[in-house]
Amino acid sequence: MTESVDDRIARVRFDDAGLVAAIIQQWDTREVLMLAWMDAEALRRTLTTGRVTFWSRSRGEYWRKGDTSGHIQLVRGARLDCDGDAVLIEVEQIGAACHTGTRTCFDVDDLHPQTALS
Amino acid sequence: MTESVDDRIARVRFDDAGLVAAIIQQWDTREVLMLAWMDAEALRRTLTTGRVTFWSRSRGEYWRKGDTSGHIQLVRGARLDCDGDAVLIEVEQIGAACHTGTRTCFDVDDLHPQTALS
Numbered sequence: 001m002t003e004s005v006d007d008r009i010a011r012v013r014f015d016d017a018g019l020v021a022a023i024i025q026q027w028d029t030r031e032v033l034m035l036a037w038m039d040a041e042a043l044r045r046t047l048t049t050g051r052v053t054f055w056s057r058s059r060g061e062y063w064r065k066g067d068t069s070g071h072i073q074l075v076r077g078a079r080l081d082c083d084g085d086a087v088l089i090e091v092e093q094i095g096a097a098c099h100t101g102t103r104t105c106f107d108v109d110d111l112h113p114q115t116a117l118s
Numbered sequence: 119m120t121e122s123v124d125d126r127i128a129r130v131r132f133d134d135a136g137l138v139a140a141i142i143q144q145w146d147t148r149e150v151l152m153l154a155w156m157d158a159e160a161l162r163r164t165l166t167t168g169r170v171t172f173w174s175r176s177r178g179e180y181w182r183k184g185d186t187s188g189h190i191q192l193v194r195g196a197r198l199d200c201d202g203d204a205v206l207i208e209v210e211q212i213g214a215a216c217h218t219g220t221r222t223c224f225d226v227d228d229l230h231p232q233t234a235l236s
Contacts, residue, residue, distance in 0.1 A: 002230045011227065021139050023150055030148035032141055035204035047231040078229040082216050086153035088224045089231075098200050106206045109129065111196040112120045113165040113207075 005047055009040050013084035019055060020087055022046075024097065027076040027090035033097035034105040036063075043087065050075050052089055071095035123165050127158050131202035137173060138205055140164075142215065145194040145208035151215035152223040154181075161205065168193050170207055189213035 014020050019037040026033055036054040038046065042062055045053040052073035056063040066072030077090035098105040132138050137155040144151055154172040156164065160180055163171040170191035174181040184190030195208035216223040 008229050021153055023141055023153060025150055030150075032143055032148075032150060032206050035139055035141060035199065047229055050232055075231045075233050077233070078231040079224040080227040080229055081153065081223040082218050082220075082226065083223075084227075086223075087229065088150050100200050102200075105199040105201075105204075106197040108200065109198040109202075111126050111165055111198055111205065113193045113196040114168055115193050115195070 005044055008047065008080075009043055011080060011084055012040070012043065012087070014040065015085070017057075019057070020085060022052075022054065023086065023088045024052065024073060024093075025088060025090050026093050026097075031104055032106060033073075033091070033093055033103075038087070046075060046089065047078060052091060066094065069095070069099070071097065073097075123162055126165065126198075127161055129198060129202055130158070130161065130205070132158065133203070135175075137175070138203060140170075140172065141204065141206045142170065142191060142211075143206060143208050144211050144215075149222055150224060151191075151209070151211055151221075156205070164193060164207065165196060170209060184212065187213070187217070189215065191215075 012020050018039045022038045023035055024033045039055045042053045042055045051064055053064045072094045073091040079088045130138050136157045140156045141153050142151045157173045160171045160173045169182055171180055171182045190212045191209040197206045214221055
């Protein structure tokens with residue numbers, strides 16, 4: 001039997017602001033789409049409704065991804081990391097993940113590292 | 119010509135603690151391996167040395183991944199997100215990424231979401 005959602009959320013180590021980092025990944029291509037933040041309630045909604053919900057630090061409100069843009073995220077999986085301070089949410093992304101219109105939030109700004117092989 | 123590393127780092131919006139979230143992804147399989155934290159100096163070392171370096175919040179020190187375990191991360195790419203508060207580092211992971219010995223830090227704890235399709 002799957003443990004209760006409260007028991008699952010109780011394993012998360014939220015930070016001093018009550019938030020946990022949420023990495024959003026397209027489930028099949030494994031693209032990393034974005035990183036945003038969830039408090040316990042946003043995570044509860046994400047785990048129980050099939051739609052990804054964040055806490056917006058800038059706006060101070062819940063933000064169900066796609067309600068404005070139509071670019072919703074349908075939950076396919078969710079995992080907590082080994083020390084409980086990051087979650088990885090696998091989704092089916094409808095449309096662009098980024099508010100700028102690009103597929104992911106990491107598509108534009110290349111930091112041009114020195115690579116180990118160069 | 120590639121802009122200077124200082125100019126690239128200047129685009130990052132570090133949080134009040136001077137840190138940015140760093141998502142580490144295996145470059146070819148696209149597995150998300152872990153999430154950890156970098157300050158400006160850890161990011162500079164990551165961008166310039168070919169080896170991933172973090173700031174350990176718990177130990178209060180720089181932590182070049184693999185120096186103790188041998189499980190090093192060789193940098194293959196690095197990207198900044200649209201609002202500058204997360205970096206995605208693509209790596210060649212040698213051995214296990216997680217200190218528990220699993221391939222990724224997300225392998226063990228399934229949060230069993232209600233999926234949109236179930």
